[in-house]
């Protein structure tokens with residue numbers, strides 16, 4: 001982890017509460033030293049946004065390029081607005097990036113104040129990243145107040161069309177301290193205070209346009225559709241620059257999706273039927 005802090009304080013996210021608004025960095029030379037001493041070639045940067053401070057990120061990418069490592073990390077989609085930064089990331093060994101896309105609804109994207117909120121521009125941005133040979137992991141969230149029951153199919157359609165490598169399908173989770181939590185609490189829409197269910201996978205609030213169970217089932221089914229074998233096969237053709245990593249990651253996600261399908265019956269009887 002090279003960086004902590006995030007100035008954006010998004011409504012649903014606890015990072016600013018946990019790590020503060022001011023971005024702080026570990027000196028680049030210390031990161032290089034840690035990488036050399038780790039004696040491995042494969043790394044995951046856990047920064048919430050590895051390009052949050054582009055000047056620092058460029059210095060870091062230049063410094064680690066000679067080490068010939070492979071790395072994965074998290075970044076904002078604004079990466080595509082800086083070609084030099086994108087090229088430096090790829091040259092430094094970046095193989096896959098996690099992007100918090102959250103939604104493919106333009107209304108919702110505008111509310112997030114994202115760097116890119118137009119769907120056409122978002123598709124172009126995703127293609128630019130692919131051209132750099134970087135696999136895309138998209139993180140999606142279901143359950144915003146704008147979401148209707150159509151959101152599940154629309155989202156899966158977008159992700160398949162753009163041949164996204166891998167996706168995390170989450171339900172909106174109102175962490176204490178966030179605006180989302182305060183709003184839902186004030187509106188009397190929280191269903192439980194049992195923190196074991198606040199896990200990104202279980203619906204713990206009353207959605208606006210569907211029942212909690214419809215949201216739960218919609219999210220689980222979207223994941224299943226995205227990771228079914230024919231979807232994995234068809235998306236491979238958009239990820240041929242890194243086929244082994246693509247297939248390994250999809251195999252892992254496919255297995256997790258199967259575990260979730262098995263769990264959902266237990267969750268219904270243990271939690272939703274008692275609401």
Ligand code: SF4
Nearest residue numbers: 006008009010013015
């Ligand atoms: S979602 Fe991303 S940009 Fe928003 S506060 Fe969290 S880390 Fe920062």
